[in-house]
Amino acid sequence: MSPYEILHFNSSIGEKKPKNITNHNVKCPFCDRDNLENILDERGPILLLKNKYPVLEDTLQTVIVETYRCTPEFSDYPKEHLYNVISFGIEKWLEMESSNEFSSVIYYKNHGPYSGGTISHPHMQIIGLKNVDYHKHLQKEQFEGLIINKEQNVEFNIATKPRAGFDEFNVILKDFNSINKMADYIQIATHYSLNHYHKHCNSYNLFFYHIDNKIAVKIVPRFVTSPLFVGFSIPQVSDNMERIALDIKNIYL
Numbered sequence: 001m002s003p004y005e006i007l008h009f010n011s012s013i014g015e016k017k018p019k020n021i022t023n024h025n026v027k028c029p030f031c032d033r034d035n036l037e038n039i040l041d042e043r044g045p046i047l048l049l050k051n052k053y054p055v056l057e058d059t060l061q062t063v064i065v066e067t068y069r070c071t072p073e074f075s076d077y078p079k080e081h082l083y084n085v086i087s088f089g090i091e092k093w094l095e096m097e098s099s100n101e102f103s104s105v106i107y108y109k110n111h112g113p114y115s116g117g118t119i120s121h122p123h124m125q126i127i128g129l130k131n132v133d134y135h136k137h138l139q140k141e142q143f144e145g146l147i148i149n150k151e152q153n154v155e156f157n158i159a160t161k162p163r164a165g166f167d168e169f170n171v172i173l174k175d176f177n178s179i180n181k182m183a184d185y186i187q188i189a190t191h192y193s194l195n196h197y198h199k200h201c202n203s204y205n206l207f208f209y210h211i212d213n214k215i216a217v218k219i220v221p222r223f224v225t226s227p228l229f230v231g232f233s234i235p236q237v238s239d240n241m242e243r244i245a246l247d248i249k250n251i252y253l
């Protein structure tokens with residue numbers, strides 16, 4: 001991996017970006033549908049548009065707005081809407097990938113104040129990177145784990161060798177026909193993180209990876225990032241993984 005393959009952040013655009021995740025007086029741009037510009041595709045309440053504040057240089061930044069209003073949350077979506085959001089997102093992500101205009105295309109979601117997000121309205125991001133290949137920053141072991149459940153060629157596990165730690169849930173899809181099963185597991189992991197995991201957990205990220213004809217998703221409950229990871233790149237894993245797996249089985253499966 002080249003350590004200098006790096007993304008450049010444009011701070012003058014960054015300063016103009018509306019941020020309402022911690023300040024609710026800032027009006028939500030995604031609720032104001034009539035004034036949204038550069039819409040690339042639309043499926044019912046779900047929109048794909050160009051990011052109005054493209055802070056990352058040498059990229060194409062797009063946003064999926066998941067709902068009409070700010071209040072619904074991914075972990076509580078009715079099944080039909082959940083499946084529509086995930087299948088639309090995967091389709092648009094793979095479409096951008098197959099354009100061959102980018103070294104790689106990243107697809108992720110932020111939720112909550114510790115997720116790195118700035119807007120609380122449910123949304124995801126698909127970003128084409130001209131010069132950075134995210135695959136170089138991954139290791140296969142980061143997707144292995146203690147299996148919580150496995151059905152229809154979809155595996156749901158807790159990472160035994162996480163990228164950063166402590167607890168990272170992985171969902172691995174081997175057969176694209178089982179995409180709704182993948183969506184179910186992702187939703188369980190987000191719902192568990194916000195409602196049954198650590199009492200102070202109010203944030204998570206979803207990260208999507210396309211590796212060897214498989215789709216892998218990491219669902220990561222977020223807190224302040226560990227200094228051992230920031231300073232030394234040492235991931236940590238917690239000793240209560242088996243209890244978490246059992247909890248999830250008892251509550252959801």
Ligand SMILES: [Zn+2]
Pocket residue numbers: 028029030031032068069070121
């Ligand atoms: Zn909104």
